[in-house]
Amino acid sequence: MMTEGWYPVFLREMLxxxxxxxxxxxxFSAMIVPIIYLVTFGLGLGRTVQLHGTDYLxxxxxxxxxxxxxxxxxxxxxSALSLNRLYFKTFQVFVQAPISPSSxxxxxVLAGMVKGLFASLLLIVTSFLMPSSPAINxxxxxxxxxxxxxxxxxxxxxxxxxxxxxxxSTYNNFFIxxxxxxxxxxxxxxxxxELLRVVINVLxxxxxxxxxxxxxxxxxxxxSFLILLGYAAAFFWYGSRLIRNYNE
Amino acid sequence: xxxxxxxxxxxxxxxxxxNLSLEINRGEVxxxxxxxxxxxxxxxxxxxxxxxxDRGTCRIDGFDVVKNSYEIKKRIGIVPQENNLDRxxxxxxxxxxxxxxxxVADLEQKIAVSLLMVGLSDRKDSVASGxxxxxxxxxxxxxxxxxxxxxxxxxxxxxxxxxLIRRQMWDVIRKTKIEGRxxxxxxxxxxxxxxxxxxxxxxxxxxxxxxxxPQALKASVGEYVVEHINAEGKLIQHICRNREEAHVIARGRxxxxxxxKTNLEDVFIKLTGERIE
Numbered sequence: 367m368m369t370e371g372w373y374p375v376f377l378r379e380m381l382x383x384x385x386x387x388x389x390x391x392x393x394f395s396a397m398i399v400p401i402i403y404l405v406t407f408g409l410g411l412g413r414t415v416q417l418h419g420t421d422y423l424x425x426x427x428x429x430x431x432x433x434x435x436x437x438x439x440x441x442x443x444x445s446a447l448s449l450n451r452l453y454f455k456t457f458q459v460f461v462q463a464p465i466s467p468s469s470x471x472x473x474x475v476l477a478g479m480v481k482g483l484f485a486s487l488l489l490i491v492t493s494f495l496m497p498s499s500p501a502i503n504x505x506x507x508x509x510x511x512x513x514x515x516x517x518x519x520x521x522x523x524x525x526x527x528x529x530x531x532x533x534x535s536t537y538n539n540f541f542i543x544x545x546x547x548x549x550x551x552x553x554x555x556x557x558x559x560e561l562l563r564v565v566i567n568v569l570x571x572x573x574x575x576x577x578x579x580x581x582x583x584x585x586x587x588x589x590s591f592l593i594l595l596g597y598a599a600a601f602f603w604y605g606s607r608l609i610r611n612y613n614e
Numbered sequence: 615x616x617x618x619x620x621x622x623x624x625x626x627x628x629x630x631x632x633n634l635s636l637e638i639n640r641g642e643v644x645x646x647x648x649x650x651x652x653x654x655x656x657x658x659x660x661x662x663x664x665x666x667x668d669r670g671t672c673r674i675d676g677f678d679v680v681k682n683s684y685e686i687k688k689r690i691g692i693v694p695q696e697n698n699l700d701r702x703x704x705x706x707x708x709x710x711x712x713x714x715x716x717x718v719a720d721l722e723q724k725i726a727v728s729l730l731m732v733g734l735s736d737r738k739d740s741v742a743s744g745x746x747x748x749x750x751x752x753x754x755x756x757x758x759x760x761x762x763x764x765x766x767x768x769x770x771x772x773x774x775x776x777x778l779i780r781r782q783m784w785d786v787i788r789k790t791k792i793e794g795r796x797x798x799x800x801x802x803x804x805x806x807x808x809x810x811x812x813x814x815x816x817x818x819x820x821x822x823x824x825x826x827x828p829q830a831l832k833a834s835v836g837e838y839v840v841e842h843i844n845a846e847g848k849l850i851q852h853i854c855r856n857r858e859e860a861h862v863i864a865r866g867r868x869x870x871x872x873x874x875k876t877n878l879e880d881v882f883i884k885l886t887g888e889r890i891e
């Protein structure tokens with residue numbers, strides 16, 4: 367009973383995801399928000415703005431990629447898990463199967479990562495049509511994977527603790543959405559008031575934004591990497607614990 | 615064999631299952647009968663590891679459901695009261711995921727046999743959301759038997775089914791018993807309990823009030839029931855020990871008097887003063 371049971375959990379999500387992909391509405395919903403930001407802030411507002419000596423679009427695109435990876439990894443897992451647990455009761459099929467809680471966690475998180483990475487990939491491909499496209503290096507790819515893992519794990523925590531499906535939207539509005547705007551996606555954190563910066567520097571997306579823009583690893587990047595790793599480990603551990611202690 | 619000792623579960627101030635103790639023999643079809651809210655589903659949830667008891671123990675084939683949940687999960691199949699199929703997946707995909715979760719060997723053949731058993735072979739590539747209620751229940755049953763569990767739990771298996779499909783469901787359950795499996799059924803259908811079960815435990819407000827074979831339970835209250843409508847239009851029932859006593863009571867009543875054999879609901883009414891609904 368180790369972790370080999372993750373595959374059917376993952377496969378189930380992928381079979382459902384494949385069906386969603388066949389519906390254009392899914393692709394549209396995954397793409398629309400980041401593309402609106404890209405066009406509005408990047409091509410519109412951003413034409414006259416320079417940040418760190420480069421054009422705004424070069425700054426914005428990596429931020430939109432981590433934001434999109436966060437939104438898609440987190441939302442799909444949190445939403446699906448709360449629905450499956452509270453309404454469709456399909457989550458109970460996993461809990462009553464002879465597989466470990468970690469297997470369920472791994473399967474759910476990997477599925478969330480695939481969704482987050484897929485949405486990020488769509489955005490990266492779109493960004494190549496823009497005047498500036500992101501420099502994709504090992505740090506960029508590593509940050510993306512780590513960010514997806516972290517937020518998919520957080521999605522499990524929210525999906526397991528939500529008392530109703532509406533709760534997931536509440537968490538989204540009070541935690542995910544402000545984080546998307548204040549954590550360095552659209553502008554550097556050092557432009558925020560000092561008091562607010564203390565809070566912002568604790569948030570994981572801030573460090574994903576710092577890390578993904580690094581062309582070479584430095585001390586700041588390494589600290590952000592460790593913080594993201596710490597969050598990822600903590601969220602994964604707590605999500606697995608919630609599954610282990612599941613009790614109706 | 616299933617051994618339940620002092621099983622208790624509360625939700626806030628409500629005690630859903632109260633100090634339940636009973637034994638279910640290997641190869642037996644055992645029914646938990648009672649009205650909605652009697653504690654049947656909570657009992658099944660505890661026996662199937664979904665819910666942890668506040669007090670008491672349950673053991674299946676010698677394994678404790680809390681301490682040895684992995685061993686329990688390998689041995690049990692479950693048809694839950696609420697349809698928990700993946701509605702957007704096909705019948706085949708639903709069974710495939712379940713078979714992989716339960717490490718079923720030779721799964722393609724097992725899936726084919728299971729679909730054939732419940733008459734869904736020709737719909738294996740149809741998504742479950744397009745199935746009728748009866749087809750979905752049959753698919754749930756096929757799924758529960760896929761890994762050949764030694765104990766099958768059925769929580770209200772024929773709820774919402776038409777009589778024909780219900781009987782088909784019963785045939786599969788009988789076949790399961792013949793194959794040597796223990797079957798635990800919760801139901802509030804009197805006919806289902808009487809037709810399928812070797813023994814029945816009647817639950818009321820979380821407590822086991824009586825346990826025996828359907829025949830013995832009915833015989834314990836009397837063989838016949840006389841029913842008539844009184845002057846206020848209320849249904850009056852008299853449980854009688856034998857036919858002669860029933861005829862004596864029926865004699866001299868107004869039109870509309872009926873004499874019938876007792877059923878398990880009469881047992882429940884006699885013991886609790888309430889009806890199973």
